Amino acid sequence: MGSANTYKHLEQTMEKLNYNAIECTFFFSFSRTMEPVIKEGDKKIKKILECLAKVQHIVDKDQQYPVYRFGCSDTRDKSVLPMNGSNSEPFIVKGVENIVSEVTQAAKEITFAGPTSLTPMIEQMIKQAKENIRKYQLDKKFKIPHQIAITILNNETSTRISDHEHLKQAAEYPISFVILSPQYFEIYNTFDHAQNVKFDSFRYTSISKILQDMKAKDFGEAEEVAIVNDMFKEISVQHEHMQRLQMIE
Numbered sequence: 001m002g003s004a005n006t007y008k009h010l011e012q013t014m015e016k017l018n019y020n021a022i023e024c025t026f027f028f029s030f031s032r033t034m035e036p037v038i039k040e041g042d043k044k045i046k047k048i049l050e051c052l053a054k055v056q057h058i059v060d061k062d063q064q065y066p067v068y069r070f071g072c073s074d075t076r077d078k079s080v081l082p083m084n085g086s087n088s089e090p091f092i093v094k095g096v097e098n099i100v101s102e103v104t105q106a107a108k109e110i111t112f113a114g115p116t117s118l119t120p121m122i123e124q125m126i127k128q129a130k131e132n133i134r135k136y137q138l139d140k141k142f143k144i145p146h147q148i149a150i151t152i153l154n155n156e157t158s159t160r161i162s163d164h165e166h167l168k169q170a171a172e173y174p175i176s177f178v179i180l181s182p183q184y185f186e187i188y189n190t191f192d193h194a195q196n197v198k199f200d201s202f203r204y205t206s207i208s209k210i211l212q213d214m215k216a217k218d219f220g221e222a223e224e225v226a227i228v229n230d231m232f233k234e235i236s237v238q239h240e241h242m243q244r245l246q247m248i249e
Contacts, residue, residue: 001229003088006221006225006228007054007055007058007225007228008011008228010055010058010228010229010232011055011058013235013236014058014235014236015058015061016236016238017146017235019229020187020202021143021144021145021146021248021249022059022060022061022145022146022147022148023060023062023145023146023147023148024056024059024060024065024147024148024149024150025066025068025124025125025128025147025148025149025150026065026066026067026068026084026093026099026150026151026152027067027068027069027070027080027121027124027146027149027150027151027152027155028067028068028069028070028103028151028152028153029069029070029071029116029151029152029154029155030069030070030071030072030075030107030110030111030112030113031112031113031114031115031116031153031154031155032110032112032113032114033114033154033155034071034152034153034154034155035112035146037154037182038103038104038107038210039104039107042056043219044182044207045100045152045180045182045207046100046226047219047224048180048207048224048228049096049097049099049100050097050231051224051225051228052096052150052228053095053096053097053184055228056074056095056096059148059232063094063095064092064093064094065092065093065094065095065096065099066082066090066091066092067082067083067091067092067093067099067102067103068080068081068082068090068091069081069082069083069106069110070116070117070121071112071113071114071115071116071117071153072110072111072112072113073110073111073112073113074110074111076114076115076121077114077115077116077117077119077120077158077159078117078119078120079120080121080124083103083106084102084104084106085106085110087108096103104138108164114155114158115158115159116153116155116156116157116158117157117158117159117162117163118128118151118157118159118166118167118179119159119162119163119164119166120135121149121151122149122163122166122167122169122170122177123166125147125149125170125173125175125177126166126170126173126175127168127171128145128147129173129174129175130173130209132144132145132147133173143248143249144174144247144248144249145174145248146174146175146176146238146239146242146248147173147175147176148172148175148176148177148178148235149175149176149177149178150178150180150231151177151178151179151180152180152181153179153180153181154181154182154183155185156185156187156188157187157188160187163191164191167191167197167201167202168197168198170201171197171198171199171201172198173247174247174248175201175236176201176202176203176234176235176238177201177202177203178203178231178232179202179203179204179205180205180207180227180231181189181204181205181206181207182206182207182208183206183207183208184208184209185206188204188205188206189204191204192204198241199238199241199242199245200234200238201238203226203229203230203232203233203234203235205230207227210223210226210227210230211223214226
């Protein structure tokens with residue numbers, strides 16, 4: 001399949017949405033299991049980010065991405081911090097293609113630790129959603145965005161109950177959660193089908209699981225496309241739920 005057609009379905013899906021009002025935020029785990037993934041430059045993660053760079057024009061129009069870290073010695077399972085270490089201002093990266101180098105550079109100064117918790121990431125997204133609502137209340141011309149949190153990790157969460165409760169809270173806002181991991185962790189699959197939430201806002205994509213299902217012997221273009229498409233597989237349905245619930249236009 002040629003590269004010109006590999007993301008045709010994703011393009012058609014996104015064109016149906018008001019994708020001018022979609023915003024992506026990236027979160028990277030800095031638990032110890034992520035150290036080889038980041039420091040040694042895991043080729044699979046790098047390739048997926050390169051693929052995301054190819055489709056970012058149809059996913060996030062302004063291509064300005066806040067990038068956060070969690071699970072490091074500064075945050076552990078209690079908070080998130082901007083990738084550059086600032087305690088207040090978000091760290092914005094222009095273009096997905098530049099995220100890998102920024103994260104790799106930050107890893108030279110950040111101590112990998114753990115444990116891993118999704119709760120601080122979810123809290124950050126809720127905080128951003130509330131700020132968008134405040135902006136709308138001040139200016140009715142402001143379009144409340146459909147936010148997508150893309151989180152890259154490589155171990156299980158240690159706060160399953162708290163994470164689930166916070167996902168229930170987050171379902172009150174126009175937020176989608178995409179978890180991407182090199183390995184497979186069943187716990188995130190249970191979040192992907194969580195009960196008693198207003199709508200299913202969670203998507204889990206495991207690189208190893210997709211490669212196994214495809215019986216892939218190599219990690220080529222077809223595998224890259226399958227992974228990226230899987231990450232955004234539920235976005236259109238989630239978008240429709242948000243519109244039906246009058247969270248977004």
